Amino acid sequence: MALHPFSRRVTPVLAAAALVVCGCSGDAAVAPPPVTDVSQTYWALTLDHHAVTISTVAPYDTIRLTATPRNAAGEPLSGLPAPTFTSTDLERVQVDADGLVHARKVGSLVKVVASLAQGNLVHADTVVITVTNTASPPVLAALSIHPVPPDSAKLAVSTTKVVTARLLKADSTTIPGLAVYYTSSDPTTAKIDRTTGRITPVRPGTVTIIASATAYGITRADTLPYVIGYPVLMPVTVTTQVNASGELVAGFDPNVITIGTGGTILIVNPPTSGVMIDMTFDDPTNVAGASQYCTPFVNYGCGSGNIAAFGGDSIATNNIRARSFPVPGTYPFRSTIFGTTGKIVVVDEHAS
Numbered sequence: 209m210a211l212h213p214f215s216r217r218v219t220p221v222l223a224a225a226a227l228v229v230c231g232c233s234g235d236a237a238v239a240p241p242p243v244t245d246v247s248q249t250y251w252a253l254t255l256d257h258h259a260v261t262i263s264t265v266a267p268y269d270t271i272r273l274t275a276t277p278r279n280a281a282g283e284p285l286s287g288l289p290a291p292t293f294t295s296t297d298l299e300r301v302q303v304d305a306d307g308l309v310h311a312r313k314v315g316s317l318v319k320v321v322a323s324l325a326q327g328n329l330v331h332a333d334t335v336v337i338t339v340t341n342t343a344s345p346p347v348l349a350a351l352s353i354h355p356v357p358p359d360s361a362k363l364a365v366s367t368t369k370v371v372t373a374r375l376l377k378a379d380s381t382t383i384p385g386l387a388v389y390y391t392s393s394d395p396t397t398a399k400i401d402r403t404t405g406r407i408t409p410v411r412p413g414t415v416t417i418i419a420s421a422t423a424y425g426i427t428r429a430d431t432l433p434y435v436i437g438y439p440v441l442m443p444v445t446v447t448t449q450v451n452a453s454g455e456l457v458a459g460f461d462p463n464v465i466t467i468g469t470g471g472t473i474l475i476v477n478p479p480t481s482g483v484m485i486d487m488t489f490d491d492p493t494n495v496a497g498a499s500q501y502c503t504p505f506v507n508y509g510c511g512s513g514n515i516a517a518f519g520g521d522s523i524a525t526n527n528i529r530a531r532s533f534p535v536p537g538t539y540p541f542r543s544t545i546f547g548t549t550g551k552i553v554v555v556d557e558h559a560s
Contacts, residue, residue: 253331259389273307275322351428438468463550477519487515498530
């Protein structure tokens with residue numbers, strides 16, 4: 209039987225509708241991802257000791273280590289398998305399956321590693337152990353990493369420094385040779401070598417340095433806020449540059465200098481430049497002399513304010529000028545001879 213013309217027109221539409229109804233057309237629905245309980249996610253394994261000193265003489269020849277699995281919030285996790293303990297030097301230090309360490313022979317900074325696998329996640333932590341042969345070990349009364357003046361708890365981002373732990377008896381005399389563990393509260397501001405205490409700044413800011421030690425069964429620790437500041441001394445070199453017109457001129461490298469409050473810049477115009485150059489500030493009011501470079505032996509820091517043209521001298525120190533900046537702010541400058549420009553940014557890292 210022939211179909212009515214209207215029937216021929218609507219049949220494809222009805223067929224398409226039927227496909228939609230039966231789920232045979234279009235993308236399949238995507239199931240939402242399973243919800244993970246982060247409080248139960250195995251994130252880290254931490255030891256209760258990280259730097260230990262023991263003796264080959266009982267009762268100071270053992271120490272028990274405890275390794276705790278933790279979630280991302282640092283909370284302990286239960287129900288996981290027991291960790292595995294491994295000594296990297298069995299001749300000097302041995303450890304049993306329960307984490308009991310035995311001293312066997314004198315040695316320094318022997319590593320014992322605790323590890324734990326859960327599925328495809330493996331985490332580990334390490335303790336360094338120093339072994340002595342003393343029968344009457346000193347009692348660790350205190351540990352301090354606070355600086356002794358004129359040292360200070362401040363470091364410029366361009367330098368490194370060793371944070372020294374003083375391990376003290378009750379009479380304040382020091383105990384040498386003990387293992388110490390160092391850590392940084394924020395490695396994005398400053399990193400620290402866990403064994404040597406060498407701190408390496410990453411960016412300006414404030415970071416807490418923590419040091420701890422366990423010696424013959426006694427644990428002591430200290431914390432110290434450390435200011436990672438801007439450089440307090442920056443060299444600036446006169447170099448040949450090409451200006452916007454394609455001409456060779458003398459300029460400053462770098463031409464944007466960031467220093468901390470009270471910092472000093474040293475402008476060096478090497479004899480190889482073959483020119484004299486000046487440094488003229490838009491506002492020289494707070495541009496001070498650099499007293500450390502104004503002595504009977506050197507005098508390139510005695511002036512203040514703008515720096516008149518200098519350079520081309522056969523005496524090296526006559527090709528250097530120094531200025532200090534005790535007041536925070538931005539100090540634009542230029543060379544009136546060559547038209548090259550720059551600025552000195554003086555930052556008060558303590559400002560809120």
